[in-house]
Amino acid sequence: MPSGLKYLLTRLAGSLVTMLIGTMVVFFVMKLAPGDPALVVLGDFATPESIAAFNAKHGLDAPLMVQYLNWLGGLARLDFGDSLSVSSGEDIAALLMFRLPNTLFIGIYAILIAVLLSLVLGTLAAVNRGNAIDTGATSLAVLGVSMPDFWFGYMLILGLSIGLGLFPSYGFAPPSESVLGALHSGFLPALAIAAPMAAVFTRTLRTALIENLDREHVTVAKALGHPPRFRFLHHVFRNSVIPFIVVIGLQVRYLLGGVVIIERIFGINGVGSLMVEAAFARDYFVVQACAVVFLAIVLAVNYIVDLICIMLDPRRAR
């Protein structure tokens, strides 16, 4: 078996084990939650008979381990069970299928904005190392990681929506209805989530570019008379791409955290806002399902990032 394939299979197995342990943690920690699901649905004055009937219907009268295995078996078939209270009786898988595209759209939109911003700022900073442009770009980056994203979201609403009227301050046209509408109504939320990421990307790219600018092969290329633009793109930038991509993968954890609050502020029907609504409604089944979905997204993205990295640099697989 080629070493690349072997590496990817080992990595895949590792991700699946993490996923499995993750589902265990989610399930058993959730069991610590205050309040009985039956009481959440039936109210505080439910009779013991109706509680018993409810528990039997949802399999909550079985031993914990059996409950877990049933739930896990359901997950494997993409069957998350039914919602308790946030959207009573509805199939959770259907809820997620309806909302996941919106979350993915906003997430990818935010990453694209962050990558574009950081490519410009990071390159400008590295090329102008030490002068005013560099100071400006790095200061902007420190500011970027210092603003809570939801606050920045409100500042964008204040300036670009209430002030200039360029974008809607609330509501989101799903991409399934109109891609252009989604790009327009999703711009402010995506930008709010992108700001702290762009800051981290900028710093990473700047550091990587500066390290490569000083390396010997670049000096040799200069001595050989390669033009500056070619030298930068071919010898410096190409070698700086991998740390840049790795950091994109790492930042997905923070991105999804931002999505949760931002979706709620801008009224986007996504998995993040679903999780918050379910938290308020004490709909434990939906909260569990959302946590598992987020876990799966992070693991999947990190796997793809690994895939891209060993395609760019096969030495990493060894």
Next chain:
Amino acid sequence: MKLTALMQNRTALAGSAITALFIVVIIVGPMISPWGVDKHDFLSVLKPPSWEHPFGTDSLGRDVLTRALAGARVSLMISASGVLAAMALGITTGLFAGYLGGWFDAVVMRVVDLFFAFPAFVLALFLMVALGYGVVNVALAIMLVYMPIFARLTRNTTEVVRDDAYVQAARIMGQGTPRILFREILPNISAPIMVQASIAVAFGIIIESGLSFIGLGVQPPTPSLGVIMADGQEYFRRAPWVLTMTGLTVTTALLALNLLGDGLRDLADPRLKARDS
């Protein structure tokens, strides 16, 4: 890390100066303010910023500046205590894992990997649902978010210095493992941990204010930065200053802590200089 070195690095100097100033202001500010943190004044409701009320007043006529400072004190306390607890547990596990290796290391790292796969804020939110809301549980959530980060960092740096001469010397002199870990190794790997700590406190404040902002963290009437911003969000169109100015307070605190972290990083590893290069 010497104090003189700290004074010579502009970023570290600015960061520590603003952080120190900020801490003094949030302690002294609410004490000397002519307005109470919870003093309602229905004759001056939703007043825009003025000399009298530099950050304006909220829907109950309370002075937003006084509340933001008192809230910053609450938020900083929550974040710092969460991070300190995370450091105590994370560093200890990391030291043992890195020094002993073997199955203990393998188990610890698996658990750490799992934590790393959860989005930080989603993990915090999930814990709030499972544990219940309130000040202590927010700190607990911050601890659980940061513990694996400190554990991994400490473990990796410990592994590097594990066989250095001074550690071997201590071992030959017959020092016990805990003594070697905490007296010999820890002081030598403390620089990156301090960098991480200042950044962690900054991000802990974001977690606290985010959770409280959506109503799943600190609960009113306890004023935390997130609680005040959540309040300001309700009448944002009529009185944008409550949310804006409180958010600016958060940004100032975070800026100071991030600058401090950057400065400490420059001092610890001049090769990675983030600025001034």
